[in-house]
Every structure is written in C-alpha cells, then in structure tokens.
Amino acid sequence: MPGDDRTVGFEQTFLPHLGAAYNLARWLVRNDQDAEEVVQEAYLRAFEAYANFRGQAAKAWLLAIVRNTSFSRLRRAVTVGEATEFDEEIHTPLAMASDPESLALAEAESRQLTAALEALPEEYREAIVMRELEEMSYKEIAAVTDVPIGTVMSRLARARERLREEMRARGVKEVRR
Amino acid sequence: MNCEHTQALLGAHLDGELDAVNDRELQAHLRECPRCLSGASGQKTLQRMVRSAAPYHHAPAGLASRIRAVLRGQPHTERPLASSIAPALRPGPRNLRWPVIAATAAAILVSLWIGSAVTARRSAINFLTEEIVSAHVRSMQGSHLMDVASSDQHTIKPWFDGKLDFAPPVHDLAAEGFPLLGGRLDYVAGHPTAALVFQRNRHFINVFVWPSAADITPSGASVERRGYNLVWWQQSDLTFCAASDLNRTELTGFAASYRTK
Numbered sequence: 001m002p003g004d005d006r007t008v009g010f011e012q013t014f015l016p017h018l019g020a021a022y023n024l025a026r027w028l029v030r031n032d033q034d035a036e037e038v039v040q041e042a043y044l045r046a047f048e049a050y051a052n053f054r055g056q057a058a059k060a061w062l063l064a065i066v067r068n069t070s071f072s073r074l075r076r077a078v079t080v081g082e083a084t085e086f087d088e089e090i091h092t093p094l095a096m097a098s099d100p101e102s103l104a105l106a107e108a109e110s111r112q113l114t115a116a117l118e119a120l121p122e123e124y125r126e127a128i129v130m131r132e133l134e135e136m137s138y139k140e141i142a143a144v145t146d147v148p149i150g151t152v153m154s155r156l157a158r159a160r161e162r163l164r165e166e167m168r169a170r171g172v173k174e175v176r177r
Numbered sequence: 178m179n180c181e182h183t184q185a186l187l188g189a190h191l192d193g194e195l196d197a198v199n200d201r202e203l204q205a206h207l208r209e210c211p212r213c214l215s216g217a218s219g220q221k222t223l224q225r226m227v228r229s230a231a232p233y234h235h236a237p238a239g240l241a242s243r244i245r246a247v248l249r250g251q252p253h254t255e256r257p258l259a260s261s262i263a264p265a266l267r268p269g270p271r272n273l274r275w276p277v278i279a280a281t282a283a284a285i286l287v288s289l290w291i292g293s294a295v296t297a298r299r300s301a302i303n304f305l306t307e308e309i310v311s312a313h314v315r316s317m318q319g320s321h322l323m324d325v326a327s328s329d330q331h332t333i334k335p336w337f338d339g340k341l342d343f344a345p346p347v348h349d350l351a352a353e354g355f356p357l358l359g360g361r362l363d364y365v366a367g368h369p370t371a372a373l374v375f376q377r378n379r380h381f382i383n384v385f386v387w388p389s390a391a392d393i394t395p396s397g398a399s400v401e402r403r404g405y406n407l408v409w410w411q412q413s414d415l416t417f418c419a420a421s422d423l424n425r426t427e428l429t430g431f432a433a434s435y436r437t438k
Contacts, residue, residue: 007248015241022236036240043244076315110230117231131192132227138194157188164223 010050014043017059020134021066027129028070030118042069059136060143067126067144074122109172116166124159131156178202183213187220308366310402313383313420316363316372322381323359323374333360337371343415345371345386348438355382355431375431382421382431389416399425408432 021042026035042065046053053061117125123145130136130144138152145152178186178199183206189195190203207214316322325336330347337345340362349357355375363372368387375382389411399408406428408419419432 010248011245015244018236018241018244022240023234026234032237035234036237039236039240040244040247044247047248106230109226110232113226113230114232117227128227129231132224133231133233138189138192153189153194154185156192157185160188160220160223163227164219167223 006050007047010047013053013058014046014062017062020059021062023133024063024126024129025066025070027117027125027133028067028122029073034073038069038073039066042066045069057140057143060140063130063144064146071122112167112170112172116163116170116172119166120159120162123155124162127152127156127159128163178206180206180210180213183207183210184216187213187217191217191220191224305366306400306402306407309385309407309418309420310405312363312365312370312372312385313405314403316361316374316383317381321361324361326359328357328359330357333357333373336360337362341369341371343371343386343388345373345415346412346438347373348435350375350431350434350438353431353434355434377421377423377427377431380421380423382419382423382428384435385418385420386415389414399429401425410436412436 018039021039022035025038025042026032029035029038042062045068046062046065049065117128120128126145127141130141136144138149138156141152141156142149147155183203186195186199186203190200195203207217325333327333328349328351330349334344334347337360347357347360351357355377358374358376358381360371360373363370363383363385365385365387368390370385370387373384373386375384398410399406401407405420405422406425408425408428408431410417410432417432417435419428419435421428421431423431
C-alpha cells in the first residue's frame, strides 16, 4: 500500500515525531494501551486537519493534537484507579549506574520520581515532560499548550515546586529547596 | 532583584530562557544571597534527576506501521465499511470527537478486512464484542449512564432524532420486569449507536442499536465475555446487542421480549 502523495508527505512530516507523541501521551494517560490508542487517534486527527497545516513547527502542531486527544481520553475514562497502575517493566534501563547497589538505588529513585510525576496535575506534568524529557523550548511548549510563554514559565516553576514537594513526601532527601 | 522575584525566574534562568537583562540581575542576586543560591542548586539537582531518572516512554514497535495502515484506510478511499460511517462525519456539537474515533475504528476494521476474509471477520467480531463490553463497563462506571432519563419511550425515541442517521425502536418492558430507564448516544466499533438502558432488579442492561453491516454481525445468539453476557439479534436492518451482568437466561428472555414487542 504505497499511499498517495498527501499521505506520504504527512508521514514524512509527522512520523519522525512518533516517539515524542507517544512519550507525552503515555505520561498524560499513564498506561500503555490508552497511550497507544491516543497516539493512533491523534495521528488520524492530524491527518484530517493536515489541510490546515502550513509548515509551521510540526512537532508542536502534532503534540498539541496528542495533548487534546489525551485529555478527551482522560475525561472519558472514569476510573482513576485503572489508569494509575505503576508499571515497572517499561522503565528504561539506567545507563549511569553500573554496580548492583547503585543500580538498585537508581531504580528506586526512578520509581519514586515516576510516582511523583504521575501525581502532579496534568498541566504541570506535561510541562515537565516537554521541558526535561523532550527538551523543548518555552516557545514550543507555549505552542503546544496554547498559552503565552510567560504562562509556560510560571507553570514550570510551580510544576517544579510541586514535584519537589511530591519527592519530599516520598522521602527523597537530595532535593533541597 | 529580590528573593521572591529570583525564585520565580530561577527555572527560566536554568533553562536558558531568561532574557539578558533579567538574567544578569538574577546572577548578581545569586552571588550575594546564599539562600537563593542554595535554591538554585536544589533546582539544578532536581532537573538533573528528572532528566536522568524519569523514564522516557518509547513508542511500541509496530505502532508506526499501524498508523500507516490506519492512514491508508481513510474514509475518502471509499471502502464500503468506511462509507457506512459517513453520517458520523456530520456531527452535532456534543459528539465532535466521535467521527475521529469512528473513523479510526472503521479504519482498523478496514485494515483487518484486507487480510483473509475469515480471519478479518473473526477479528472484527472479536473487536466488536470487546467494544460492546467496554462500552457497557464504561457506562456502569461513570456518571454517564444516560443522556436522557425517562421511562417513556415517546420521550426517548424522539430524543435520538437528528443525533443518529437511523431511528432505534424503543420499548418499555416494565410489564415484563425490565423497566426502561433512559437512553444515550454511545459509540461502538466505528458506529454511532443508540444505547437504551433497562433495569432488572439491581442489574442494568444496555441495548446497543446500530445499522447492520453484513460483514461484522455475529451469527451466534449470545456470548459471555469478561463476566458479562451479550445477546445479539437483528431486526429489519438494525443490529441489536443487549449487554449486562445479568445471567444469560434472563438476558435472553429480555431480548426475546424486546424483539417481539
């Protein structure tokens, strides 16, 4: 199935951002299956809206759709408990730690951090994911979340403050104020 | 620059997003304020920690090719199933997201079709069964069991007018012990569907109704999935599926009563 030029053009523009799309969706909906469905749905929505795409920042344009699709999904999902299960298996290996003891420590840290991040309100969580994991600029984050850059800045500041509180509540000591 | 202002701008400074003037003032403040400096180092630690220890969720293998397949199964390619959901593309304000989901699901069904007809049919039915159970469970879990609450079939039937491209027959079965509670719009496997809600003692029954599509109508009368019973039937050109945690005998009885109304 080669697809027509439009389809191929769409794929060439947006499939390179699949990793970022999935990462954001997965952090927002907090489980694998929903994330996958959200991403598929988002690509379809993006394809339908492709006529309106004017070659602006493709990643931000796509992530805005992923974000909206994630929120629709979250609003539809009524059981909170179902979505908050923590899945150890999918954690990426921690390359920095080599000996078993520090590896275990690093894993514990990663688990606590994940739990702390997942406990944040969505608008804080997405800000941190886009900034720290996707290394996006404030301008790009502003484009995705459709708020002014100043709002991104204050939101990130509050997000980090909340994250620090969540970490403290989980007994992580290294994080000083 | 005072401490409060510094704290507010610290993140932007560490992110390299602060304008030159503020950045210079902030750095000057950090040189003379140990408290803010310590705050800055704490924030840097946190940032490093998030970057090194927060998992990056990688897209599962095969997702890209699934998306490619879905994109090639778009409604505009005029495949039969896809065209049957075309009415969903004229959404009312309430169900704007449905066309998308409908198109996705239809596209998935279409892509299933491309394989062997038998396998495709089986997977489609499986998919449909799963979808119905999920829709039923969803309606039980949330506060969204009904869009329109009424035991009067003459209230519910017109309510669907203009929301669907078909008119589901609505009967109250209170006399048979299954009072009608209401109805709602739902979405099942690529179809906007009417869902009618009935009660039997402490059990709820959802009856999903949508226009039949020859390929994906289960031939078996009933099936159990995840502890729920489903009973299917056809009437004129509509497909019905009753879903409930009610036992199979009672649910079959309910279906029979509904059918013969």
